[in-house]
Amino acid sequence: MSASPASPTPSATTAPAATHSDTQGLIRLLTAGAGISVACIYLNHPLLGLISRDLNIAPNALGVLPTLTAAGYASGIFFFGPLGDRYDRRLVILWKAVLLTLALIGSCLAPSLPLLAACGFAIGLSATIAQDFVPSAAAISTDANRNRNIGTVMTGLLIGIVSSRVFSGIVADHFGWRAAFGVSAVAIVGLAVAVRAAHFGVAPATRQPYFTLLRSLGTLFAQHPQLRASAVTQAFIGIAFSGFWSTVALHLTSTLGLSTGQAGLLGLAGAAGALGASIAGRLSGRVAPGNIVVGGALVMAVTFAAMGLFPQSLVAIIIGTLVFDVGVQAALVSHQTIIYALAPEARSRINAVFMTSLFIGMSVGAYGASLAWNAARWSGLMTFCAVASAVALGLRLVFNARLGTR
Numbered sequence: 001m002s003a004s005p006a007s008p009t010p011s012a013t014t015a016p017a018a019t020h021s022d023t024q025g026l027i028r029l030l031t032a033g034a035g036i037s038v039a040c041i042y043l044n045h046p047l048l049g050l051i052s053r054d055l056n057i058a059p060n061a062l063g064v065l066p067t068l069t070a071a072g073y074a075s076g077i078f079f080f081g082p083l084g085d086r087y088d089r090r091l092v093i094l095w096k097a098v099l100l101t102l103a104l105i106g107s108c109l110a111p112s113l114p115l116l117a118a119c120g121f122a123i124g125l126s127a128t129i130a131q132d133f134v135p136s137a138a139a140i141s142t143d144a145n146r147n148r149n150i151g152t153v154m155t156g157l158l159i160g161i162v163s164s165r166v167f168s169g170i171v172a173d174h175f176g177w178r179a180a181f182g183v184s185a186v187a188i189v190g191l192a193v194a195v196r197a198a199h200f201g202v203a204p205a206t207r208q209p210y211f212t213l214l215r216s217l218g219t220l221f222a223q224h225p226q227l228r229a230s231a232v233t234q235a236f237i238g239i240a241f242s243g244f245w246s247t248v249a250l251h252l253t254s255t256l257g258l259s260t261g262q263a264g265l266l267g268l269a270g271a272a273g274a275l276g277a278s279i280a281g282r283l284s285g286r287v288a289p290g291n292i293v294v295g296g297a298l299v300m301a302v303t304f305a306a307m308g309l310f311p312q313s314l315v316a317i318i319i320g321t322l323v324f325d326v327g328v329q330a331a332l333v334s335h336q337t338i339i340y341a342l343a344p345e346a347r348s349r350i351n352a353v354f355m356t357s358l359f360i361g362m363s364v365g366a367y368g369a370s371l372a373w374n375a376a377r378w379s380g381l382m383t384f385c386a387v388a389s390a391v392a393l394g395l396r397l398v399f400n401a402r403l404g405t406r
Contacts, residue, residue, distance in 0.1 A: 035160025038130035063370030072124020074359035081352020082213035100126035162270025169264015229399035235361030242362035243369030289334035297393035299327030308382030
């Protein structure tokens with residue numbers, strides 16, 4: 001790969017010139033960084049049962065934890081996203097890493113649900129560090145390898161999302177739920193050290209004041225129909241994705257009798273499904289991204305409907321998790337391929353608009369799924385996820401007809 005800029009815009013300029021092997025090394029660092037940092041917002045999903053018992057919290061109150069963490073992430077993307085266009089992204093990453101470390105330590109020590117929820121919101125805010133790695137990969141890539149590199153970094157990010165549940169479940173089984181946050185804090189410190197030693201600084205794309213950039217998010221949303229289409233469709237995909245992952249551990253532990261660690265292992269199926277990101281990145285040169293999104297949403301809707309028929313089958317849940325995650329991640333990478341081509345000089349802000357919409361959807365999904373679970377357990381959860389996926393499918397079909405598949 002070459003580190004030559006994709007265009008003469010400032011956003012695509014790296015600080016030092018990089019060789020082929022340098023760029024490959026940077027992509028590996030960005031991939032690992034995206035996965036490690038984004039994992040922090042999902043640590044609490046398999047821990048809800050242990051937290052409930054340890055802090056004496058009613059199970060129906062636990063939905064506030066994943067909901068506020070996702071809300072924090074959406075807020076962080078919106079308010080911090082423009083910083084990537086205004087300042088060197090490497091410095092932005094380092095400052096967020098400090099804040100994320102402090103929030104994880106706070107969660108490790110929190111004595112009550114209100115403090116744990118507040119720290120969860122802070123984790124969400126600062127874990128948006130993950131969203132600085134993806135535009136950085138786009139900026140150091142050429143037109144020829146940008147889609148592939150974005151797919152690679154997104155694979156790391158998505159593996160981090162699903163494998164975080166494996167990690168936190170296993171650590172909690174052996175050392176308690178607080179240890180999962182403590183070990184993660186150490187990992188973020190290590191990541192910050194690696195980023196500090198690396199050289200992938202991306203020159204600021206603009207010198208406009210911060211609040212001007214913040215106001216420009218609405219302008220970008222209004223100017224680009226493909227951004228609106230991608231953001232709205234991905235929000236409904238996020239509702240289904242978050243609804244499943246924020247609640248499935250309750251079914252596995254309370255209905256199927258698995259331990260927290262065993263429930264967390266379901267993340268391995270999701271990690272295998274993360275290959276969908278890499279597949280989508282490679283297909284994007286031959287298949288229109290809009291069509292890949294349609295296929296991904298269709299796979300999700302069908303899979304959730306099928307899983308609803310087998311509430312007692314762990315095998316069916318594992319297979320279904322792998323399959324629907326392929327659909328989720330193929331759709332996500334395809335949407336990002338669409339939006340990153342819109343305005344190279346505003347990639348961080350376009351990413352902020354898109355990801356804010358996604359994580360608003362994920363926050364809604366976490367809360368809505370808890371209501372669906374309380375109302376009808378597994379069948380309610382699968383119906384909720386299938387309907388959200390079907391809405392995403394319908395929206396993307398409409399947008400493809402109006403705007404084209406690219």
